[in-house]
Amino acid sequence: MTRLGFLVRFTRGHRLWILAGLALAMVTALANVVLLAVSGWFITGMALAGAAGASFNYFLPSAVIRGCAILRAGGRYAERLVTHEAILRLIGRTRADLFAHLSRRSPQDPVFPRGADAATRLGSDLETLQGAVLSLFSPIVVALVIALAVIVHTAGIAPPVAVVVALGLAVGGGAVPVGLAFAGRRPGREAITARAALAMGLADVVEGRDEVFAFGALARTQAALTARDAALRQARRRAAHQDSLGLALLPVTAHVTLWAVVVAGAPLVIGGTLAPDALVMLAFLGFAAFDPLSPLPQALQRVGAVTAALDRVRALAGPTPKASPPDARTEPRGEPAPIRLTRVTARWPGASRPTLEDVSLTLAPGDRLGLVGASGAGKSSIVSILAGDLRPDTGTIEGTTGLRLAVAPQTPVLLSETLRHNLTLGDPAVTEVALRDALATAGLVDWLAALPLGLDEPLGRGGRPLSGGEARRLGIARALLSPAPVLVLDEPGEGLDPAAEAAVLDRVLATAEARRQAVVLITHRPAGLDRMDTVLYLDGGRVLEAGNPWALTRTEGPFRHFLERCAV
Numbered sequence: 001m002t003r004l005g006f007l008v009r010f011t012r013g014h015r016l017w018i019l020a021g022l023a024l025a026m027v028t029a030l031a032n033v034v035l036l037a038v039s040g041w042f043i044t045g046m047a048l049a050g051a052a053g054a055s056f057n058y059f060l061p062s063a064v065i066r067g068c069a070i071l072r073a074g075g076r077y078a079e080r081l082v083t084h085e086a087i088l089r090l091i092g093r094t095r096a097d098l099f100a101h102l103s104r105r106s107p108q109d110p111v112f113p114r115g116a117d118a119a120t121r122l123g124s125d126l127e128t129l130q131g132a133v134l135s136l137f138s139p140i141v142v143a144l145v146i147a148l149a150v151i152v153h154t155a156g157i158a159p160p161v162a163v164v165v166a167l168g169l170a171v172g173g174g175a176v177p178v179g180l181a182f183a184g185r186r187p188g189r190e191a192i193t194a195r196a197a198l199a200m201g202l203a204d205v206v207e208g209r210d211e212v213f214a215f216g217a218l219a220r221t222q223a224a225l226t227a228r229d230a231a232l233r234q235a236r237r238r239a240a241h242q243d244s245l246g247l248a249l250l251p252v253t254a255h256v257t258l259w260a261v262v263v264a265g266a267p268l269v270i271g272g273t274l275a276p277d278a279l280v281m282l283a284f285l286g287f288a289a290f291d292p293l294s295p296l297p298q299a300l301q302r303v304g305a306v307t308a309a310l311d312r313v314r315a316l317a318g319p320t321p322k323a324s325p326p327d328a329r330t331e332p333r334g335e336p337a338p339i340r341l342t343r344v345t346a347r348w349p350g351a352s353r354p355t356l357e358d359v360s361l362t363l364a365p366g367d368r369l370g371l372v373g374a375s376g377a378g379k380s381s382i383v384s385i386l387a388g389d390l391r392p393d394t395g396t397i398e399g400t401t402g403l404r405l406a407v408a409p410q411t412p413v414l415l416s417e418t419l420r421h422n423l424t425l426g427d428p429a430v431t432e433v434a435l436r437d438a439l440a441t442a443g444l445v446d447w448l449a450a451l452p453l454g455l456d457e458p459l460g461r462g463g464r465p466l467s468g469g470e471a472r473r474l475g476i477a478r479a480l481l482s483p484a485p486v487l488v489l490d491e492p493g494e495g496l497d498p499a500a501e502a503a504v505l506d507r508v509l510a511t512a513e514a515r516r517q518a519v520v521l522i523t524h525r526p527a528g529l530d531r532m533d534t535v536l537y538l539d540g541g542r543v544l545e546a547g548n549p550w551a552l553t554r555t556e557g558p559f560r561h562f563l564e565r566c567a568v
C-alpha cells in the first residue's frame with residue numbers, strides 16, 4: 001500500500017472530526033490576522049488623527065477588534081477540543097486495528113516485529129503519526145488559504161503591493177520551511193531509528209540481565225547503550241538547531257516584508273491612487289499573514305520523523321498473510337478430519353537450504369506422534385507447518401492446518417497477569433475446578449498450595465519468579481485447558497527428575513486420550529517415546545526413520561542407534 005493510501009485508510013471513519021478541527025483552525029487564524037491588521041491600522045490611525053487634530057471614528061474598529069479577539073479565543077478553545085477528540089479517536093481505533101492485524105500475522109513474515117520493536121511501533125511511532133495528521137496537515141492548509149486570501153485582497157486594492165506581499169510570503173512560507181524541512185529529514189529519521197534502537201537495547205538489558213551479569217558483559221552492554229543514547233541525543237540536537245533557525249528566520253522575513261510594502265506603496269500614496277491609511281492597513285495585513293506561517297518550519301521539519309514512523313507503522317499493516325486463527329468456541333463440533341502431510345518441503349525465509357525435506361506424516365484424532373532428533377533437526381518446524389505458520393514449497397497437506405494447537409512450549413511466555421489469567425488464555429470460560437485439575441495433571445498441586453494468593457498470584461514481569469521446570473509445567477497446564485484438537489508437548493520433561501517426568505506424562509496422556517485429542521511429543525531424549533503410536537526420527541530436516549517405536553527398536557536403524565547412544 002502506498003503512503004498516501006495508508007494515510008487515507010488511517011483516517012477512515014474520523015475524517016469529519018479532522019475536517020471540523022481544520023475548519024475551526026481556519027476561523028481562528030482568520031480572526032487573528034484581521035485582529036492584528038486592524039489593531040495596527042487602528043493605533044496608527046489614532047496617532048495620525050491625534051497629531052493632525054482630526055476626528056476619528058473608533059467605534060467600528062474597536063468593535064471589530066473586540067469581536068475578533070473573542071472569536072480567536074473561542075475558536076482556539078473549540079479547535080483544541082475537536083482536535084484532541086480526533087486524535088483520541090484515531091489512537092483508539094488504529095492501535096486496536098494494528099494489534100489485531102499483528103496477531104494474525106505469521107512469524108514467517110520477515111517484517112514480523114518482536115518485543116520492544118513492536119511496542120515502539122504501536123506506541124511512540126503511532127503517536128508521532130497521529131499528531132502529524134493534525135499538526136502537519138492542518139497548519140499547511142491554514143497557512144496556504146490565509147496567504148492566498150491576503151494576496152487576493154491586497155491585489156484588489158494595490159497590485160504592486162500584492163506582488164511584494166506574495167514574494168515575502170513565498171519566502172517565509174515556502175523557501176524557509178521547505179529548506180529547513182529538507183535539511184531536517186535526516187536528523188528526523190535518525191532520531192526515530194535511534195529511539196527504536198535504544199528501546200530495543202534497553203528491553204534486552206532488562207530481560208537478559210542475568211546473562212549480562214553472568215557473562216561479565218555489563219561494561220560492554222553499558223557502552224553499547226551509551227553509544228545508542230549518544231546517537232539519539234546527537235540526532236535530537238541537530239533537529240533542535242534547525243528548529244531555532246526556523247524560529248529566527250520567519251520574523252526577520254515578516255519585518256522585511258512590512259517595510260518592503262511601505263516602500264512599494266509609497267509611490268501610490270504620493271501619486272494619490274492609495275490612501276495613506278489604506279497603505280498602513282495593507283502593511284499590517286501582509287505582516288499579519290505571516291502569523292499562520294509560524295508553525296510551518298517546525299511542522300515541515302517533522303516530515304522526516306513522520307515518514308519514518310509512517311513506514312514503520314505501515315509495515316505492520318501490510319497484507320495479512322493468513323486468516324485469523326479460528327476461535328475455539330466457533331470451531332465445528334465433532335471429530336476433525338486427520339491431517340496428512342505428503343512429501344512436504346519447506347524453508348524459513350532467508351534459510352539457504354530447506355528446513356524440512358520430503359516429510360510425510362498422518363495425525364488423526366487420538367493419535368500420539370513422537371518427533372525426535374537433535375537440536376535444529378526440524379521438529380518444531382513440523383509443528384509450525386501444522387499451525388499454518390510455515391507454508392510448504394512443495395508437497396501436499398490434507399485436513400485443516402492453521403488449526404488451533406494447544407502448545408506447551410519449551411519456554412512459555414507468561415503475561416504480567418494473575419496465574420488464573422495466564423491459565424485461561426485459551427478459554428476464559430473454564431471453571432475453577434478445571435483450573436485446579438490442569439495444575440494437578442501438570443504436577444503443580446504443592447506449588448499452587450504454597451502460593452500466598454493461590455490462583456490470583458501475579459506472574460510475569462514484576463510477579464512471582466518461576467523456575468524453568470515450574471514455567472514449563474505451567475505451560476502444560478495452560479495447554480491442557482485449551483479445547484484445541486491437537487496437544488503439542490515440546491520437551492515436557494526437561495527440568496524434571498525422571499519419576500516426576502513419567503508421572504506428568506502419564507497424567508497428560510490419559511487426559512488427552514479421554515478427550516480424543518491428538519498428541520505431538522517433541523523431544524531429543526528417549527523418555528516418553530515408548531508411549532507414542534508413531535515416531536519420526538529427524539535429522540537435518542529429513543525423516544530418517546518412521547514407524548511404531550517398538551517395531552523400530554527391533555530393526556537396526558537410526559532410531560535404535562539413537563536409543564543405544566542415549567543409554568550409554
Ligand SMILES: Nc1ncnc2c1ncn2[C@@H]1O[C@H](COP(=O)(O)OP(=O)(O)OP(=O)(O)O)[C@@H](O)[C@H]1O
Nearest residue numbers: 107348349355374375376377378379380381382524
Ligand atoms: N521462525 C523461524 N524463522 C527462521 N528460521 C527458523 C525458525 N524456526 C526455526 N528455524 C530454523 O529452522 C531449523 C530447524 O529448527 P527447529 O526449531 O524446527 O528445530 P528443532 O528440531 O525443533 O530444534 P530444537 O530441539 O533445538 O528446538 C533451524 O535451523 C532453525 O534455525
